[in-house]
Amino acid sequence: MLNISPPNFIFCPFCGNKLSTRIEEGKKRKYCQNDNWTYYPHVTASAGIVIFNGSKVFLVKRKREPYSGKWMFPAGFIDFGEYPSETAVREAAEEAGKKVSAPEFINITQIEDDPRELGHFSFFYKANFESDVDVTDKEENQDMGWFEIQNLPEIGWKSHQKIAKMIQEGKV
Template sequence: MHCSRCGAALPTAPPSVCASCGYHVYVNARPTSGLIILSESGTEFMALLRAREPRAGRWELPGGFCDGWEHPAEAGVREAREELGVDITLGELVGMYLGSYEYQDETLPVLDCIYLATLPAGASITLDRDEASELTWFPIAAPPAMAFETMDRALGDARKLLLR
């Protein structure tokens, strides 16, 4: 690993202090926003079939990485617009989950912020085919294995929230 400020080799893997310039180097989790979009009955949730790596061909929740200085709630609304072509109604935060994401031959730490959400009445969904090849609804009581284990944990927590 090298210092991102001066390019010198680091004495140890982060967290570390660059011996050349004194810069403190950390590996921080990248924030994401995910959505558990519920059906009108509240008993099913929307899942997308991933069209790209990592984990192409597996089911996932709509969502993605937050842009710089973007709040996860705002990112969730933006991601729904980009991936589904709709403006969702954002609901309660289900939880935050520490996970990993494989990108450019690295395993990155991520902090997945997962929210409940609903679609407006009569919403017409237009999938971004670069992101997802298919959309379906699964019973929240019996979800399939999801692409990322943080999504599996969030769905379990969402079931508990919805039963209270």
């Protein structure tokens, strides 16, 4: 189990009253007595994609924190109404300018090193490169490129490092 905590809300998002705590289902929960509302911490989700072109994979180098200046697979948070596989395909186009199709599921990890959303789940997919498209998110990354699977640059996220290791060991 990861040693991370959910956001520490102080006020009710509905009425603004200060939250109390109570034990529910054996756990300490934030609770609004005025609205009879209980905060149940939950996680968000993201999706990443490993784009293959022969013996190479495509990586992007982050421009902003977290992990500014580090390499990663194209990835991003899942939009409401979007399947994780759709997010992976969208991020390949938006961040990397790469068209892919028929992504195949690799693994799911729980993210322990993203201060924006601690503990969120990240779905990883793989797909083959089809063609180049226009990059629409030019603010997120400072560089991008193809790298030999056995000669990858330093990767920032622990989850991306795990996926890279799986690829290098032939498990993907």
